[in-house]
Amino acid sequence: MMRDMVIGLEAVLADGTIVSSLTKMLKDNAGYNWKHLLIGSEGTLGVITKTVLRLRPLPTTNQTALVATASFDKTAQLLRRLEVSLSGRLSSFEVMWDDFYGAMTEAQLSKRPRPLKLGYPIYILLEALGGDPDSDPAQFERVLAAEIDTGLIADAVIAGSERERQALWAVREDMAGGYANMHPCTVFDVSMGLADMAGFVADVRKEIPDRFPGARMLFYGHAGDGNLHMAIHVGKAPRTDEVESAVFDLVRTVKGSVAAEHGIGWTRKPYLGVSRTDAELMLMQKLKDTLDPRNILNPGKIVG
């Protein structure tokens, strides 16, 4: 996450004070961590003018595969096992539910065949990064083969070249085709504990068509950090507020976040209370009032 990469910060506060800590220290427990308060505050507590980012050495190897599993439960087990057996090299674990995989690969059929056949409930794009060309690729193949033996992986294809790697990533990222018959649609960026994710998806799949007959839905996400994306199309007329209200009611039941990575701004502001208690909202307002008493910094966003 970006927050974890920021080690130094400079910001201008509402009263004109320049507060600066452009250090290169990774570890520092000298006083209050005001940097984390500014990060993600969307310009409402101060204007960030400089940052120092942590750099990491570039990995020199990558291995990419598309695998299918028989259930979300097996998917979660697979994630936990790969985190260990790949010795921390697992860098992508992009879950695609069957609806998303079907739509994306359908749109690309003119360019290439489906890398794995339809019919599984879950497809996962896996990538491992590393720095040891002598052992990384063989380790990756051995670890995936072991999970085929355990039954956690039902089917798999490993990219054998950079061209094949890009073709597998296109299944996850070449959105234009997959979204072709989804306009207009409401997109979501929610998060929750991994243990709640299968039930949440099942609830959305039941409730949304009940309330919006003929709705089309795509589910996909970065399961490794509990982040789930959804695209929901309920007909030609935009009904964003109704769809959001229905989905966020379900987010509330799993104590999830309405904004995993894209923030609140003003469009998600009415739903901040889904993810935050009244006491938290009061604390946020108090911090805003302290740092920006005249409400001149990006007014109307997040709180106030």
Next chain:
Amino acid sequence: MMRDMVIGLEAVLADGTIVSSLTKMLKDNAGYNWKHLLIGSEGTLGVITKTVLRLRPLPTTNQTALVATASFDKTAQLLRRLEVSLSGRLSSFEVMWDDFYGAMTEAQLSKRPRPLKLGYPIYILLEALGGDPDSDPAQFERVLAAEIDTGLIADAVIAGSERERQALWAVREDMAGGYANMHPCTVFDVSMGLADMAGFVADVRKEIPDRFPGARMLFYGHAGDGNLHMAIHVGKAPRTDEVESAVFDLVRTVKGSVAAEHGIGWTRKPYLGVSRTDAELMLMQKLKDTLDPRNILNPGKIVG
């Protein structure tokens, strides 16, 4: 770092409000991150009553070595190279300067011989963790052998058993013997950018004996995150304030932190300004005044 492991928090604020976000979400950008403001505030902004910690699967393999290098510059290069070549498995990179290594191994000579001979400027305890018993140990040996070929490692010994591993760790951690003729001593927990560390150590080694003839010093640290520990003995009479003042003057010149991991409390409070600008101290005071206007929470610590 502990901060990165905390994903949920409950705290009681000075006005009695219970503010709670005991979520299991790893990724959440819904509003201000008040959790990071409370973490590390040493009870001065609220009383933390519950936490949710991130758990990670236990690694199943470890490989441990003690190596020597010809300079701090080569040590820093080695760190950067191992971060890549061990594919992110490097978990310990404990730097010990010759004075520390000499004192610690001297104290243990009745139990075991020195694992590496004296005479190098820097010794490093290395550990890698992983989950693949089929390839991790061989990879570790291959990577270290490659760095002997590049000349970054001058000498090395790899632990061949758990008993040998514990003997290598004792060089770093069995403090009682190494500190035997250091009482009373002043210990430090500072941090800085890795590029500044060699010059800083050289400056301390020059300035302290100039001001305190006969001073004895030990240097060691977690170089991977810029953390340096020092123990300084300047005679039988405690002269903590003078020693701290001299060392922190040098910390100021490298824009380092006076408290990398152990916090400020009241003993480091006079030196908070070494690591923080006046604007930062004013911001911290403002946050304290907002959240604890009657100064009832751990008064006298950090600020106020």
